[in-house]
Amino acid sequence: MGQYNWINGKDFDINCFFLMDRWMLNMIFSKYEKTDIDDFHRIDVTLATLIKQSPRLQWFIMRKAPELRKSIENLVKGADPKLTGKKLRLREIELMEEMETDVVYTKPKIMVSSCNYITAWDEETLYGLVDLHDKVVLDLGAGTGRLTFAAAKRAKRVYASEPVDMLREHMRDKIRLENIQNVKVLDGIVMNIPYEDDTFDVVLSGHVVGEDTDAEVKEMTRVAKDGGKIVVCNGDDDIKRDEPSADLIRLGFKVHYHKSSLGGDIYNYTKTVKK
Template sequence: MVLNWIHAKDYTMDTLLLLDRWVIRYWMRECKPYNTAGRDYRADMGKALSRYPHVSHYCKRKAPECAEFVDAVLSLVPESLSLEEARAAETAILEYHQSFVVYAYPEVMEEVNYIRCWRPERLYDLVDLAGRIVLDVGAGTGRLAFAAAPLAKRVYASEPCDVMREYMRDRIQREGIANMKVLDGVATDLAFEDNTFDVVMAGHVVGDDFDRELGEMIRVTKPGGWLVCCNGDDEFKREEPNRELVERGFAFVRYESSEGGIIYNYRKQVVKE
């Protein structure tokens, strides 16, 4: 799927100064590098960073495990590098990582269509939230958590990105929401006791490691509780539901989004012995 969430030319590598260690590590060590259309990821990263020594310093200090990579790509930069070449490389890197760039700018993320066009009724159609204790995993800007708060007894929003956590906390304070709390955490390592929640929900989170992600979500869900994967609205024409989730016992709801895309949402009741 080709995302069109940002205009990469409107951003700079200073974006990395707003991102967390795990994101820097992904950019520098874990992502699948491109090497197509005359562009090479490592060469582009070196050219992009060459204009921002303070960003290189930050990345090496924030994520020491990436220091060797940073030094290596900077060593590839030709002395004859022009400003235009450096800027083209920078734009290519930011375009490639646009789904992470928006993590630095929650107000921009809120305008991405899958959040902007989504309606809380999509969540309410999946699960009864009244009086429930709810966890939103990988909450982002809080699309699901804020939708759940008016109905639930208590809502916890787990989010690994500091900028997003602070964005949600500001909104909680601004709107006087008394039953919602924001915490750090990733889907594969949730900071909660076993059997804590009536509903554990996520959107656009599950899929990198089904066993670990769903294992943790099930662990913190009460027997008889619900797992919910409630996606946002977009323009992509999906031809079928996620086979992995269906094979793992999730029921699905299909609908056409306001953007014209075909959306599948999922739910599963947790049974424990």
């Protein structure tokens, strides 16, 4: 079972990797360039075996992301030839669940209906953190658009930046289907936001900041206007958390706490930008 229990592994198989773009493939496979196969864990062996048995998938990954050639060549050396048939399918299901936070992006509809941080979240939480009326807003790492579409009900315009192609297309489908007029979707990562300085009244994110918090907040500050707001608005889950992010507090964010309906301790953060 995966850490968050977002998916049933039986709904996925290794073919979902054909739906991944270059950015995601790099996130998953680049580490295998330097990992010794003697250090492989059970899930690495499963992945190696599945990739070895699918020459088409090897072809796809190496064409889509040529920089991964060495990683894939090294990975498949760790394949287990004894792993076949039903035994391999059971290991594949286990792998899909272990990799839930990656594979779920290949089926955005499952993400919207199964990820508890999305389903249990109430958009009033966002409205309580920041005034969005008539504002120009950026949502970084927008995912399926939890924050984007909530913000769009009040803001003048919302720009949803998202590095995963399947998620961008999911948001574009929703915009078309619901004839939403004030949302634009584009590519982009938090460390390199595709906008000029001083562009936004509000910069939103949820479950995105944290890998290199100082640099990420610096980049968010760059694109925010003087006097604008940076808001970290996470979803509602069941995770017990002892304390808020020390990094965000050090960087001047105000902390907002509530207990989620699922029992999790939810910390959100706001900061007014001063330039």
